[in-house]
Amino acid sequence: MKYLAIFLTIFAFIGSLSVVNRVEPYILGLPFIVFWSASWLVITSVCLFISNAILEKQEENQ
Structure with missing residues (x-):
């Protein structure tokens, strides 16, 4: 899922x-x-920061 979000922002920018x-x-x-x-540089950075924070929180709960 995280790779989908990363590629979506990249393809949206390039497209x-x-x-x-x-x-x-x-x-x-x-x-x-x-x-x-x-x-798009700012939007992508914010999305990746949020994604990383969510993934770290999920790893702590496991």
Whole structure:
């Protein structure tokens, strides 16, 4: 299950690049593609942190 979550975020990021590959609009002073990439970096990091915390808690209970 954890591998599914990891690959889902990777494929969602890579698969969406062709859709968001444009310079305008600017968000927070960044071109849209740069903002999109940075957002996915943060989202993926948060998801992996939460997944790791859940897995560690499950291992402690066993």
